[in-house]
Amino acid sequence: METAKRLEGIGEYYFSQKLREIDAMNKEGKNVISLGIGSPDLPPHPDVIKVLQEESAKPNTHAYQSYKGSPVLRNAIAAWYKKWYKVELNADTEILPLIGSKEGIMHICMTYLNEGDFVLIPNPGYPTYKSAATIAGGKCMEYNLTKENNWLPDFKEIENNLYVKRVKIMFVNYPHMPTGELPTTAMFEQLISFAKKYNILIIHDNPYSFILNDSPMSMLSVAGAKDCVIELNSLSKSHNMAGWRIGVLCGAKEKIDDVLRFKSNMDSGMFLPLQLAAAKALTLEKDWHDSINAIYKVRREKVFELLDLLECTYSKDQAGMFVWAAIPANYKDGYALSDKVLYESNVFITPGGIFGNAGDKYVRVSLCCKEENIEAAIKRIKN
16 A cells, blocks of 8 residues: 655654664663653643642543633633733634644644645754645745854845745744744844735744743734734643643634634544643743753753763753754764764764754754763763
8 A cells, every 4th residue: 555645755753763773772771861852851840730630530521622622721821921921812712722732733734735835944943844844735945044143044045035925834933943042022023024025824833932041932922923923832841741742822813713624623622631730830930940940950061061072062042951062073964973972872862964954063962861861971971
């Protein structure tokens, strides 16, 4: 049986393959220390888990749920956006809970893209943008992000592309993954002006705004954003709930309704106790985020030490749960350094090339690993 043509050029996700290889190495007794994936190793707040336990024990919480999500969760999201981002959202019409924001990326592509529509994809950037757009029939047009331009879009370069007038969707992600670059209000304003000029829908993916960042920003806080911006957000990173699969789509009512037409034919509402626990998580105060960031700060210092050992160079002003670093000139690319560290030290770091060829000369190291494990990784590399 042949696979559908929509899968042509779509390979298995890099981490899916690499984790199998690491699993095989572990079965051989190599005990690989993984500093690759951004899956928080810390638990959610105890009160969040308590709500999940209590609500799951109730006999009336196990039925199908609304495709638009519980009003309790939607109101909690609206209050969270107002408190942290200074963004007013209508909980009934401008918020759509998701089973993880990765699901939302696919839903948006399937909702808006026709065969041959052009999509602007950041390079380097999250690989799912490209794969989701391709599966939906879109043609991906990369826009390069460079260290020289502070990993921000170069609008002149984008506008020089002959196909810019045919672009329908543009994916944007700040704080940026993998580079950790923070957004600026001026850049968000430029993006909105650019989108309106060319009638482009901007998808802003915003899961990292609370990690090692004192000033969380939403693109929806900029005047006129709702005219051309949909924002994805998630509790995976900010509240240590990656496996819970709780995300959200925020934007104008018309766009929420558009995506809901597709989503309601693809899945159902989340398990209600998950939604109620997520609502509890969204009420957590600054001290919660500070306590998590204090741990990440200590880990980041250790990762800096590891990268110094590998003679990599990096900025100390990155946000998010990774450190992005340029490799030494004597390595062909990040894959070469990653493989050397894996096979000689049994430590896994991510090659930057999986995020696009603009990342070929970089590696990315995750902070989602206990301090003692990072120290152990440093010792292995030294040896």
